[in-house]
Amino acid sequence: MREGEADPGLYDYRPYRDRPRIEWPDGKTVAVWVSPNLEFYELDPPANPHRKSWAKPHPDVVGYAHRDYANRVGHWRMADVMSKHGFPGSVSLSVALCQHVPDVVADANARGWEFFSHGIYNTRYSYGMDEAQERAIIEDSIRTVRDATGQTIKGWLAPALTHTTRTLDLIAEYGLSYTCDLYHDDQPMPVATRAGQLISMPYSLEVNDHYGFFIYNMSPREYARTLIEQYERLAAEGAQSGTVMCIPLHSYLIGQPHRIGPFEDVLRHIAADGRAWITRSGDIADHFLTHYPERARGAA
Amino acid sequence: MTLDPSYLDYAHRRQGMDHDLYPWSNLFAREPIAWPENRQVLTWIVIDLEWFPITPSDTPFRAPGHMQTAYPDYRHYTSRDYGNRVGIYRLLDALAKVGAKVSVAANATLAARYPALIADVVAAGHEIIAHSTDMNGTIASGLPEDEERALIAESLDGIAQAAGTRPTGWLSIARSQSFNTPALLAQAGLTYMCDWVNDDLPYRMTTPSGPILNLPLNHELSDRQILNVQQQSMASYRQQMQDAYAWLSNEAKTHGGRMLTLNLTPYITGLPYRMAEFERLLGWLAEQAGHGFATGAQIAAAVAPQLD
Numbered sequence: 001m002r003e004g005e006a007d008p009g010l011y012d013y014r015p016y017r018d019r020p021r022i023e024w025p026d027g028k029t030v031a032v033w034v035s036p037n038l039e040f041y042e043l044d045p046p047a048n049p050h051r052k053s054w055a056k057p058h059p060d061v062v063g064y065a066h067r068d069y070a071n072r073v074g075h076w077r078m079a080d081v082m083s084k085h086g087f088p089g090s091v092s093l094s095v096a097l098c099q100h101v102p103d104v105v106a107d108a109n110a111r112g113w114e115f116f117s118h119g120i121y122n123t124r125y126s127y128g129m130d131e132a133q134e135r136a137i138i139e140d141s142i143r144t145v146r147d148a149t150g151q152t153i154k155g156w157l158a159p160a161l162t163h164t165t166r167t168l169d170l171i172a173e174y175g176l177s178y179t180c181d182l183y184h185d186d187q188p189m190p191v192a193t194r195a196g197q198l199i200s201m202p203y204s205l206e207v208n209d210h211y212g213f214f215i216y217n218m219s220p221r222e223y224a225r226t227l228i229e230q231y232e233r234l235a236a237e238g239a240q241s242g243t244v245m246c247i248p249l250h251s252y253l254i255g256q257p258h259r260i261g262p263f264e265d266v267l268r269h270i271a272a273d274g275r276a277w278i279t280r281s282g283d284i285a286d287h288f289l290t291h292y293p294e295r296a297r298g299a300a
Numbered sequence: 301m302t303l304d305p306s307y308l309d310y311a312h313r314r315q316g317m318d319h320d321l322y323p324w325s326n327l328f329a330r331e332p333i334a335w336p337e338n339r340q341v342l343t344w345i346v347i348d349l350e351w352f353p354i355t356p357s358d359t360p361f362r363a364p365g366h367m368q369t370a371y372p373d374y375r376h377y378t379s380r381d382y383g384n385r386v387g388i389y390r391l392l393d394a395l396a397k398v399g400a401k402v403s404v405a406a407n408a409t410l411a412a413r414y415p416a417l418i419a420d421v422v423a424a425g426h427e428i429i430a431h432s433t434d435m436n437g438t439i440a441s442g443l444p445e446d447e448e449r450a451l452i453a454e455s456l457d458g459i460a461q462a463a464g465t466r467p468t469g470w471l472s473i474a475r476s477q478s479f480n481t482p483a484l485l486a487q488a489g490l491t492y493m494c495d496w497v498n499d500d501l502p503y504r505m506t507t508p509s510g511p512i513l514n515l516p517l518n519h520e521l522s523d524r525q526i527l528n529v530q531q532q533s534m535a536s537y538r539q540q541m542q543d544a545y546a547w548l549s550n551e552a553k554t555h556g557g558r559m560l561t562l563n564l565t566p567y568i569t570g571l572p573y574r575m576a577e578f579e580r581l582l583g584w585l586a587e588q589a590g591h592g593f594a595t596g597a598q599i600a601a602a603v604a605p606q607l608d
Contacts, residue, residue, distance in 0.1 A: 040318075049301045049303075059479055062474070062519060099315060100318070120310065130302055130303075136308055218530075257543075257545075257547045
C-alpha cells in the first residue's frame with residue numbers, strides 16, 4: 001500500500017455496472033463459500049500496545065470460555081450440518097490450533113476443507129510488528145498448516161483483522177493468491193502489491209455471524225433470513241456476471257443450540273436452489289486466475 | 301510502537317489447553333450421560349436474586365444492571381428491587397404450575413434483608429446457591445486473594461443462615477472470576493460452580509485445592525443477553541428456547557442426556573408483559589416427552605459418578 005497517503009492505493013475503481021462477464025463452472029451464478037473460523041484464544045496473552053486482547057482483566061472467563069465452546073461443542077455441531085448438506089469449509093485458522101486441538105484440525109481436513117491462515121492465535125495481533133516479525137508469522141503459518149494437514153495455504157485473513165502496511169505485499173511475495181481482508185466488492189478483484197499477484201476474495205463482515213448476532217443483534221431466525229436474502233440477490237445478479245457469497249462463521253456462535261437449527265435451514269435452501277457453486281475460497285481463486293488472468297492484473 | 305521480540309514467544313503452544321484447569325474434550329466423543337428416569341433433556345433454570353446498593357462500587361468492576369445515573373439513582377435501585385418484590389413471585393407461581401424445581405442464586409445480603417422471600421423459595425422446594433454478598437461483590441483479578449476468600453465465606457455463611465442449608469453451588473456476578481476463584485471455591489467446599497460457559501454439559505475442573513464441577517450456565521441463552529443486550533422480544537426468546545430444546549433433544553437420541561440452561565432475572569422476565577410468553581414456554585417444555593426440570597444440585601449428583 002501507499003503508506004501515509006489518503007488513498008492507500010490498494011485497487012483501481014471499477015463500477016459494478018457493465019463489467020465483463022465472470023462464468024462459474026456448470027453455469028452457476030454465485031460461488032458460495034462457507035468460512036468457519038477455527039480459532040484458539042489465549043487465557044493470558046501478552047499485551048499488544050495497540051489493542052487489548054480481552055475486555056476484562058485476565059482471566060476474562062466468559063470471553064475465553066465462550067470461544068473455548070467452539071472446540072468442545074460448536075465445531076462438531078456446525079461441521080456435521082455443513083457436511084450433511086454438501087458444504088465444505090474454507091477455514092480461517094489460528095494455526096496454533098494445530099498444536100492445541102489437533103482433533104479439530106484433523107476433522108476439518110478429513111472433511112475436505114481448505115485452510116488459510118488467520119495468524120498464530122486470535123489473541124496475537126500484527127499491529128506494531130516489524131517486517132521480520134511479520135515474515136515470521138507468515139512462515140510459521142505456511143509451515144504449521146503444511147505439517148498438520150499437508151495443505152499449502154493460498155489465502156490470508158489477518159489475525160483478528162489486524163494489519164500492517166506491508167501485510168499484502170508480504171503474503172503475495174510468499175506466493176499466497178488471495179486476501180480476505182478487503183471488503184470493497186462482491187467479485188474477485190486484483191490487489192496492488194510490490195511483487196507477485198494477489199486478488200481480493202469477497203468475504204463479508206455484514207453477514208458474518210458475529211456481526212449478525214452482536215452488531216445487529218439478530219435473533220437466530222432473523223440471521224437465517226438475512227443469509228437467504230443475501231443469497232437470493234447475489235444469485236440473481238450473478239446471471240449477468242458471476243458473484244461470490246461468503247458465509248463467515250464462528251462455531252461458538254452458530255453452533256449454539258438455539259442457532260444451529262435455523263442455520264441448517266439456510267444451507268438446505270442454498271443446496272436445493274441449483275444456482276450455487278458450493279465451493280472453497282481457494283477453488284474460486286484458482287478458477288478466476290485460470291480463466292481471467294488479465295482481470296487479475298493491472299491494479300493501481 | 302514496535303513489539304518486543306518476546307511477543308512472538310508462545311510459551312503454552314502445545315497439545316491441550318493453555319492452562320491446567322481442565323483438559324480439552326469433545327462433547328460428541330464422550331461417554332453419554334444418563335439422566336435419572338431416562339430423561340433426554342433436563343432444563344436447569346437458575347434465577348438470580350440480586351440486591352444492588354444505591355451506592356455502587358467499581359472495584360473491581362461495576363456489576364451488570366447496577367446504578368447508571370448520578371446519585372441517587374432511584375430509577376435503577378427501585379426497578380431492580382421490583383424483581384425481588386414482585387417479579388420473583390410471578391416466576392415462583394409460574395414454576396409451581398408446572399412443578400419445576402430450580403436453582404435460585406441469591407446474594408447473601410439479599411437473603412438477610414428479605415427472609416420472607418428466602419423462606420418462600422425454600423418452602424417451594426427450590427435449591428438456593430451462593431451468588432456473592434450483594435451486587436457490589438464482584439470478583440476479578442485485582443481483588444486480593446484474602447478478600448476474595450472472605451467474600452466467598454461471607455456469601456456461603458449468609459445463605460446457610462437464611463436458608464438453613466449450606467449451599468453447594470456458586471454463581472459469580474457476571475460469571476467473572478480471578479485466577480484464584482476455582483481453587484477458592486473448591487477450598488470452601490463447594491460442589492459446583494456455574495461460571496465457565498464452554499460446554500453444554502457439566503465437567504470436572506482440577507484446582508490446587510481439589511476438584512470442583514463446572515455446570516455451564518449458558519450466557520447466550522440468558523434473558524439478560526437476549527432481552528436486554530440484544531433487545532429481542534419475549535416471543536422471540538420463547539421461540540429460541542424451543543429451537544434450542546428441539547436441537548438438544550434430537551442430539552440426545554444418539555449422544556446421551558443433554559441440558560437446557562435458562563438463566564432468568566426477576567426484574568427482566570418477571571414483568572407483566574413478558575409473563576404470558578414465559579408461561580407458554582414452561583408449559584411447552586413440561587409437555588415434551590423425555591423432558592424434566594432439575595436443580596443444579598440434582599444435576600451435579602446425577603453426573604458426578606459418571607465423569608472420569
